[in-house]
Amino acid sequence: MSMNLEREKATLPLSESADAKSPILPKILLGITIVLILTAIYLTFMYADIEKTMGVVQKIFYFHVGSAATAFTAFFVTFIFSILYLVKRKRIFDTYASVSAEIGLIFTTLVLTTGPIWAKSAWNTWWVWEPRLTTTLILWFIYMAYMMIRQMDGVWDKKARLCAVFGIIGFTDVPIVFFAIRWWQTKFHPIVFGNGVSQKGGGIADNMLVALIVSIFALLSLYTYLLNRGVEFENMKIKVDQYKEKLREDLEN
Amino acid sequence: MIKTAFLLAKKDLYSELKTKQVLTTMIIFAGLVILVFSFAFDPANNTTKAVIPGVIWVIVVFSGILGLNRSFLSEQRNDTMQGLLIAPMDASSIYLGKFLANFTMMLVVELVSIPFLFLLFDFKIIGSIPYFILIMFIGSFGFISIGTFLAALAANSKSSEMLLPLLLFPVTSPILIGVVQATRIILTNMEKFSSALAWIQLVSAYDVIFFVLCFLLIEYVLEV
Numbered sequence: 001m002s003m004n005l006e007r008e009k010a011t012l013p014l015s016e017s018a019d020a021k022s023p024i025l026p027k028i029l030l031g032i033t034i035v036l037i038l039t040a041i042y043l044t045f046m047y048a049d050i051e052k053t054m055g056v057v058q059k060i061f062y063f064h065v066g067s068a069a070t071a072f073t074a075f076f077v078t079f080i081f082s083i084l085y086l087v088k089r090k091r092i093f094d095t096y097a098s099v100s101a102e103i104g105l106i107f108t109t110l111v112l113t114t115g116p117i118w119a120k121s122a123w124n125t126w127w128v129w130e131p132r133l134t135t136t137l138i139l140w141f142i143y144m145a146y147m148m149i150r151q152m153d154g155v156w157d158k159k160a161r162l163c164a165v166f167g168i169i170g171f172t173d174v175p176i177v178f179f180a181i182r183w184w185q186t187k188f189h190p191i192v193f194g195n196g197v198s199q200k201g202g203g204i205a206d207n208m209l210v211a212l213i214v215s216i217f218a219l220l221s222l223y224t225y226l227l228n229r230g231v232e233f234e235n236m237k238i239k240v241d242q243y244k245e246k247l248r249e250d251l252e253n
Numbered sequence: 254m255i256k257t258a259f260l261l262a263k264k265d266l267y268s269e270l271k272t273k274q275v276l277t278t279m280i281i282f283a284g285l286v287i288l289v290f291s292f293a294f295d296p297a298n299n300t301t302k303a304v305i306p307g308v309i310w311v312i313v314v315f316s317g318i319l320g321l322n323r324s325f326l327s328e329q330r331n332d333t334m335q336g337l338l339i340a341p342m343d344a345s346s347i348y349l350g351k352f353l354a355n356f357t358m359m360l361v362v363e364l365v366s367i368p369f370l371f372l373l374f375d376f377k378i379i380g381s382i383p384y385f386i387l388i389m390f391i392g393s394f395g396f397i398s399i400g401t402f403l404a405a406l407a408a409n410s411k412s413s414e415m416l417l418p419l420l421l422f423p424v425t426s427p428i429l430i431g432v433v434q435a436t437r438i439i440l441t442n443m444e445k446f447s448s449a450l451a452w453i454q455l456v457s458a459y460d461v462i463f464f465v466l467c468f469l470l471i472e473y474v475l476e477v
Contacts, residue, residue, distance in 0.1 A: 086473055141423035148419055152410045162406050165470045166420065169402075172466060173424050176459055180427035183455065184434060 026232070029225040036218035040066075043211035057121040060114050062212050066219040067110040068136070074104030074223060075143065075171055082167035085160060091238070092231075094160035097167055099230035101146050103223055108140045131182040138177050142170040254349070257342040261350025265324070266357060275323045276358055279316040283366035286312050287373060296374050305376050306436035310429060312366055313359070313393060314422075320358050321400045322417055324351050325408035334408075344475040345468050352401045359393050380439040388439060388453060392432035395460040396425055402467040405474050431456040 044062045081097035084090075115133065116126040127133065149163050269275055290308050294301045328334040337347055367389070371378070378385070403420045407413040435452035438445050 138423050138426050141419075145416075145420045145423060148416055149406070149410075152416075154409065158409060161473050161476065162409060165406060165473050168470065169399075169424060169463075169466065172462070173427070176427045176455075176462070180430045180455060183451070184430050 026225065026228050029221065029228055033218070033221045033225045036214065036221050040211070040215035040218040043207075043214050048208045048211040057118060060118045062215040063219070064111060064114040064118060065212060066215040067107045067114065069216050070219045070223045071104045071107035071111060071139075073220060074100045074107060074227075075139070075174075077227075078104065078146075078167050079171035082164035082171075085164045086168075089157075091156070091160070092235075094156075094164065095231050095234045095238075096227070097164065098150060098160075099227055099234060101143055101150075101163075101167065103226050103230065105140070105143045105147065107219070107223070108136060108143065111136055112140060131178060131184075134181045135174065135178040139174055142173065146170060254343055254346045257346040258349035258353060261337075261347060262353035262357070265351065265354035268327075269354070269358065275320050276361060279319050279358065279362045280365050282319055283312045283316045283362055284369065286315055287366070287370050291373065301374065302376060302441070303437075305370070305374060306440055307433055309367060309370065309389075309436060310392070310433050312370065313363060313389075313396065314425075314429070316362050316366070317355075317359055317393075317396055317400060318418055318421065320355055320362075321397070321404040321421075322414050324355050324401065325404050326413060329408065338475060344472045347475060348401060348405065348467065348471040351405070352398055355401050356393065356397045359397050360390075363389055363393065376440075378440055380441065380443045384439045384449070385436065388432055388435050388456075391453065391456050391460055392428060392436075395428045395456060395463065398460065398464045398467060399425055399428075402463075402471060402474070405471065427459055428456055431459070 040062065044059055048059075048062075050056060050058070077100040078097045081093045081100065085093040085097060115136075119128065120126050146163060146166055149166055150159065152159055152162070287308070290304075290311075294304055325334070328337065338344070370376070400417075400421055403424065404413075404417055407416040407420060410416050431452045435449045435456070438449035438452075
């Protein structure tokens, strides 16, 4: 164990180049995110029609679907960076994978909270054991487990390795889960989603589609901004740890 | 690779035969699950027959978890895991050996506990027994193959007994859905046999995908 701790301290100077370019990118991302989110809010509440059967409650749909799309993107990014980590073994890939999974988990939680709120007024029930809902729930549990591996004690590269492996396993599982549950519950599928999402997807109201697309992009850019900040934050943490280690060494010698 | 895997499985089963620790615990636990289910669902009631396929898999999952937890933790006491890793063989043969040992134990537990379940709940099989055995086989295969892999992963943690179920249950949910549905159809309602066959195909596909995936990834889990 003590030998492994030794590896955490590395020399510091490498990070100078990162400092030079970092201030500008997050600012641009923040700007884009703010503009897009404000536009999305305007489009959602002012521009898009009020849905006929569900009324104003349907407005939650734009953020619900946007969060779902963002969560899936985040988990896909985790999957890609997990593979990259196992191949290249660079710490930055692991940082990206972990931050992305964390943000994805938050967005999945958002989906799982906005969903029942909408469902209660649209279907008159909080929860239906329907393929998409159940898959999202299982997805949430899988990435919660991923976070549990993250919280494990031990050296970072062991944790990174195990997390990467589980990130790959977990993401591969998702399509199969969805497929299995769709088979299991085929009878509910058309009834539940006939009145909701699929109609707009079919293009009944163009302005709704515009609002949806803009809110998806708004949340995606929010995700990118959070990812960027999160990675920066993790890097700072690593750096602080390195300084601490160096200090400890200096005190010992 | 196969030879070393068999050797490893033999070692595990032999030490299990000597101590009979895990197997006894698994079987007694399975019996206790049956007992608890008899409280939860009245065995005299006819509707109870509908939950039997689910109960079979609850027994498999819960007693399986006990065995899986032990399979890698038992290697930690004298740091024998390190020995296995240093020994001249692939990580995949360690996985295969552990898998074979776990799978054998799981089958023994099923062989003992499921007839007991049928007996105690007075369940009359009206479907086909060979297909039932096939489903038990592929279901346990998938569950134990991914379970052995995740047990190897969780063994790195200090609280691996708590971690393993959290990792295993969501990942195996397709198997559990598939086998429960297939078991229900085969045991009670043979008219819908074609959909049972479709479930068997789904579970087999899952088995193949995850067995290969575990085989490829185990090297990264069992690194020195």
